[in-house]
Amino acid sequence: MPDSKPLGKIAIVGGGISGVTLAIALLHRGLDVDIFEQAARFGEIGAGVAFNPAAARAMKVCSSDVYDAFEKVATRNQGEDKQSVWFDWVDAHNDTEVGKQEYAFSISNEFGANAVHRAHFLDELVKHVPEGVTHFGKHLDTIEELEDGKLKLRFHDGTDTTADAVIGCDGIKSKVRTWMMGADSPCAPPVYTHKYAYRGLIPMDKARKELGDDLAQNAKMHMGQDGHVLTFPVNKGATMNVVAFKVDPGQWPSDTKLTLPSEKSHVYKDFKDFGATVHKIIDMLEPNLDCWAIYDTGDHPMPYYNKGRVVVVGDAGHATSPHHGAGAGMCIEDSAIMAELLNDPRVAEAGHKGFDAAFQAYSEQRLERTQWLVQSSRRSGDLYEWRAEGVGKDFKKIEEECRSRDEKLWNGQVKDYIEEAKALLTKHLK
Numbered sequence: 001m002p003d004s005k006p007l008g009k010i011a012i013v014g015g016g017i018s019g020v021t022l023a024i025a026l027l028h029r030g031l032d033v034d035i036f037e038q039a040a041r042f043g044e045i046g047a048g049v050a051f052n053p054a055a056a057r058a059m060k061v062c063s064s065d066v067y068d069a070f071e072k073v074a075t076r077n078q079g080e081d082k083q084s085v086w087f088d089w090v091d092a093h094n095d096t097e098v099g100k101q102e103y104a105f106s107i108s109n110e111f112g113a114n115a116v117h118r119a120h121f122l123d124e125l126v127k128h129v130p131e132g133v134t135h136f137g138k139h140l141d142t143i144e145e146l147e148d149g150k151l152k153l154r155f156h157d158g159t160d161t162t163a164d165a166v167i168g169c170d171g172i173k174s175k176v177r178t179w180m181m182g183a184d185s186p187c188a189p190p191v192y193t194h195k196y197a198y199r200g201l202i203p204m205d206k207a208r209k210e211l212g213d214d215l216a217q218n219a220k221m222h223m224g225q226d227g228h229v230l231t232f233p234v235n236k237g238a239t240m241n242v243v244a245f246k247v248d249p250g251q252w253p254s255d256t257k258l259t260l261p262s263e264k265s266h267v268y269k270d271f272k273d274f275g276a277t278v279h280k281i282i283d284m285l286e287p288n289l290d291c292w293a294i295y296d297t298g299d300h301p302m303p304y305y306n307k308g309r310v311v312v313v314g315d316a317g318h319a320t321s322p323h324h325g326a327g328a329g330m331c332i333e334d335s336a337i338m339a340e341l342l343n344d345p346r347v348a349e350a351g352h353k354g355f356d357a358a359f360q361a362y363s364e365q366r367l368e369r370t371q372w373l374v375q376s377s378r379r380s381g382d383l384y385e386w387r388a389e390g391v392g393k394d395f396k397k398i399e400e401e402c403r404s405r406d407e408k409l410w411n412g413q414v415k416d417y418i419e420e421a422k423a424l425l426t427k428h429l430k
Helices: 017-028 053-062 064-073 118-126 175-181 204-211 213-217 264-270 276-284 327-342 345-349 352-384 395-410 414-429
Strands: 009-013 032-037 048-050 085-091 102-108 115-117 134-136 140-145 151-155 160-163 165-168 191-203 220-224 227-234 239-247 259-263 288-296 310-312
Touching: 009 017, 009 151, 009 160, 017 032, 017 053, 017 064, 017 118, 017 327, 032 160, 048 118, 048 227, 048 327, 053 064, 053 327, 053 395, 053 414, 064 115, 064 118, 085 395, 102 395, 115 118, 115 227, 115 239, 140 175, 151 165, 165 175, 175 310, 191 204, 191 264, 191 276, 191 352, 204 213, 204 239, 204 276, 213 227, 220 276, 227 276, 239 264, 239 276, 259 264, 264 276, 264 288, 288 352, 310 352, 327 352, 327 414, 345 352, 345 414, 352 395, 352 414
Parallel strands: 009 032, 009 165, 032 134, 085 220, 165 310
Antiparallel strands: 048 115, 085 102, 140 151, 151 160, 191 239, 191 288, 220 227, 227 239, 259 288
């Protein structure tokens, strides 16, 4: 590990995939980092998450440790002829026999479908965070600037700490975002997208027996009216991950919880008009399962990502719905760019003003791409559910638009973004 540079202490708020990836990237560059996580231990909720080619390139920039952790848990499609396929899209209605759905189209890239179990990926990442870096049970209350220029973080347990810069990686309910924008700002709370999802994990042996090898072992997007079901392998092919999305014209019933307990009978009711294949998938789910509200920050996007030496990264700044399978990958892009900016020797030379300039450069470079993702993900969910204006159930139009949107994400070149950010850094340092 390189010698520590006199950049000052960086406090990362949040110890999920975003915060830990950024911490590893900064530690790899010899920077002084502490993670403050509100939970009692590391842990991710949810099951499968996918990474695209742009995210993989960003992992390598962050640190080879990040990419190696990903490779240890990544699961690809199991069929030899499906290695480059991102998803197969099929019509989930009208099939009276399992596996007899109408095939619509496939979209491929050089990387294929690369899914990880969130918790397993985080387990691998945290092996690269040294003892003493992470402080648990630290629920952020507020941040204040002291007379000497330091930033004081106050926590719910009555403790506090000081740092030279604060990076919020604290997710969709970000306290750092709320502090930056003000509690009364429409940018502060996330918003309900009027979709929710049931999530489940099915043993692959059982899925193969009931669905056949192709449907069980390769990534599928089962399109339907006002709902869709996606499946893909995780756990190195030992498990089939299921996420069943449904449109909800009403309001989410809880003001405090984004996940509520549910049961399989609700899934049957929501997908009663779907065909035999989707019903067979539901048959295999556990009797009791969770229902997840799909929230994002799309109604009132942040106008900027930093306020002086406080900045938000990942979902804290641009939480997205999951319909592109790109939210976690975008967090890793953010981390790569942030790490390279803070590693620039000019930032350390400028002291506190260096942090300010680096965070401003980061904000300006990331704003357009990350907020485009939030809106495009909403549109993609509507495409899968035949709700997109001007498209409906026209599979050719769905394919053309999905392909165009996906390729814009996949073709992202993190090294180009870093160069753009460094040019902005030069401007702000002047």
